[in-house]
Amino acid sequence: MKLILEGCRSLLHLNLAFTHITNATIRVLSRYKLMFLTSYCTRYFFGAQIKDCKNELCYINVTLQFLFSTVQISVDGFTYVAEACSTLQQIVLDNLPTLTDNCVQVLVSKCRMLTAISLLDSPYLSDVAFKTMAEVISLTKIQIEGNNRMTDSSLKALCRSSLKLSEVQMSDCTRMTDASLKSLGSLTKLCNLNISGCIKVTDIGIHYITEGASAVKLRELDLSYCPKLTDLSLKRITQNKLTHLSVCFCENLTDNGFECLDNCASLVSLDITGCKIHDKGLAALGTNHSLRKLTASECVFITDNGIKMFCQKCNRLELLDVCQCVCLSDRAIKALSFICRTIATVRIAGCPKLTDTAVKYLTRVGHFLKELDVSDCPLLTDRTPSFLLCSCPQLRSISMLYCKNISKQAALKLQHRVQHWKHSNDDAPYSQH
Secondary structure, three states, rough: OHHHHHHHHOOOHHHHHHOEEEHHHHHHHHHHHOOEOEEEEEEEEOOOHHOOOOOOOOOOOEEEHHHHOOOOOOOOHHHHHHHOOOOOOOEEEOOOOOOOHHHHHHHHHHHOOOEEEEEOOOOOHHHHHHHHHHOOOOEEEEEOOOOOOOOOHHHHHHHHHHOOOOOEEEEEOOOOOHHHHHHHHOOOOEEEEEEOOOOOOOHHHHHHHHHHHHHHOOOOEEEOOOOOOOOHHHHHHHHOOOOOEOOOOOOOOOOHHHHHHHHOOOOEEEEEEOOOHHHHHHHHHHHOOOOOOOOOOOOOOOOOHHHHHHHOOOOOEEEEEEOOOOOOOHHHHHHHHHHHHOOOOEEEOOOOEEEEEEHHHHHHOOHHHHHOOOOOOOOOOOOHHHHHHHHHOOOEEEEOOOOOHHHHHHHHHHHHEEEEEEEEEOOOOOOOO
């Protein structure tokens, strides 16, 4: 690092993640006008040294790795950061088990220019921290995950002070209710919202989002693991110009709700992993001609007929993920291959009925195929890598984990042709068949 710093006098952006640097390096950094600094805390935390850095830092990433979870970042450490970097604009404080309200309070008290903050997996923060943030800074982006102390009052305060919020993640915040969505619905700049795992949210909350001021700009919405949502929410969503929607494991959604999504003319990407969709609902989704990416893994009621009907109507598909769809056979892949000629990514891991013939179908029209996952397909043999080697010139990623009948020797022939290669003969850690 000494050699690098001596030769790079105009250094602005420095990423020290996963290195073994110590406080000595951080001390030297005080001579530079750094704007971006990333440093995963391992043995050392640089708070005490950064107080001497009278620079123009606007981004800091101090994510603590679980391997070194014994590291303590005290309030004093955050005080040093705040005093030295008052122009800080973005900060990532993910996976810090010792992060408390006091740490956040001392930080935002000095860093009044913060516009983006990430607090993933910070379970000990309460309304005190978030309300303090609302009082002193105006955010455009906030990410919070795994917090069961934060209540609706925090969202109300943040939305009232940060009118320019455009990206909000409140995943696995179990105390959030429809009242939080009412606050979010008042935002006029909101374009990306993730409330996955907020188990108290109902159709009323979605109504606030789709009918409020936020509906104008909203493009990405993640409602995964929200068990109280019903088809009514899907019907309301169609009124918006969403491009990306995720409703993974929303157990009360039915085919009637998915049929409504054919009216969502801007929808490009849809994730329905673990939903109780049948062939009827899948066929209806195919009528949405804007759809390019469908993730339907663990949708166990889907059959070959459903895939065929879907592909016949949605023939410009680029990505299909049907991992763990245990009813699918070679017939489904045949339909996909011969109808969706521009398919680039196919994930069919954990489909026990698929044989080498399915891969052969893909390779016959696989001119655009770039990514393929056939892991845990026990009937595949050495013929599969042979087909891919001969007929898929653009293939960049192949995963063949837990394929007992594909030999190491055959799999290795593909390794030099792709950028990402995985293979094993091990037993799968779970069994679907």
